[in-house]
Amino acid sequence: MLEVCRLSVRYQEVLALRDVSFAVPPGTVVGIIGPNGAGKSTLLKAMLHLIPRQQGQVFYRGQPLPRQRVSYLPQRSHLDWRYPVTVRQVVMMGRARHTGWFRYPGRRSRAVVEQSLGRVGLGSLGDRPIKSLSGGQQQRMLLARTLAQETDVLFLDEPLAAVDHPTEELIWQIYRELAAEGKTLVISCHDWGETLLHYDRLLLLNQTAIAFGVPRDVLSHENLQRVFQERHDQPRSAPSLFC
Ligand SMILES: Nc1ncnc2c1ncn2[C@@H]1O[C@H](COP(=O)(O)OP(=O)(O)OP(=O)(O)O)[C@@H](O)[C@H]1O
Ligand SMILES: [Mg+2]
Structure with missing residues (x-):
């Protein structure tokens, strides 16, 4: 739990x-939703003691x-993509807890990194500098780094921002595999489309928890109104989809 x-x-x-x-019990995929500034990133960081x-x-x-039991995928827009490292090196950073920061990574770590790159479809891009990646490739690289950490708990901050539909499907397949292994995923979501129905549980956040439960219940007209009327802004597609 x-x-x-x-x-x-x-x-x-x-x-x-x-x-x-x-x-939530193990094997659950939890989505955190809420308007910009609702506190989604803050919640993930505070759960990790990063703030x-x-x-x-x-x-x-x-x-x-403990911090070490969690893999964390930070919000893509919060990172400096000009940093002069390759895709493989970033994914290898996910192994630091296993290999130590200053040791040459062992055979197992190298195998896990290649496996993680392959799993997200970046097997051929390991040597690319990260500044040359597209937005969707950046997200897949961050997910590979998270997978390489091999933890039971994963916190992902907007991992689907900037990804195309096939990549989103691939990532959902990976989420399902992780959940079937008993891992717990807590994922901040940026969009309001039908994809929200894929989550096992949703937390609707607006500084405080407005609702928590299965998607159909959380996405009620009443709950969405509580969040968006107060703020005078609207989710792009939620009202027509879920009222
Ligand atoms: N370092 C900081 N210093 C001061 N205020 C901050 C800081 N980081 C976030 N905030 C404020 O805390 C609130 C929550 O921010 P947070 O980034 O957690 O929201 P979010 O739900 O992740 O938003 P987004 O959808 O834009 O990613 C906002 O009002 C934000 O302005
Ligand atoms: Mg955020």
Whole structure:
């Protein structure tokens, strides 16, 4: 079980998250949805202790969740893509916990990296500098790095932003395989299309948890109104799809 208990985060005067709680069993794919600025990235970072929590705890199998047990895919737009490294080197960084930062990676780590690249369809692009990748290829490389970490819990921040439809299908196939292995995935989502129905659970966030549950319930007209009327902005396709 992954349990988030009453998590709150403050950035100086901005209260970004207030009292967020939810719990899911292993093998669950959880989507976090909410408008821009709702706190989706903040929630993932706070769950990982990448930013300080004002209050709250995260447990995995009854124990505080250690950072090393989680693979984290950061939001693509938060990264500096001019950094002079290759795709393979970035994916190998996912093995640092296994090999140590300054040791030459062993045979197993090299095999896991090639396998992860192949799994996301980047087997032939390992030597490419990351600055030459398209947006969708960047996302697939970040996912490969996450897979290479071989953890039971994965936090992914907008992994489907900028990917085309076939890539999205490939990534969903990978999510399903990971969930079938008993892994827990918590994924921040950027769009409001039908793809939201694929998640096992959705957390609708707007500073606090507005709703948590199966997609059809969470995406009720009432819940969406609570989020978007207050903010005077609209999700692109949600109202017609889900009312
Ligand atoms: N480093 C920071 N310092 C101050 N405020 C911040 C910081 N990072 C985020 N915030 C604020 O916290 C709130 C939540 O931001 P966050 O990035 O978590 O939202 P999000 O739901 O991930 O948005 P998006 O859909 O744009 O990715 C916003 O009001 C944002 O402006
Ligand atoms: Mg974000």
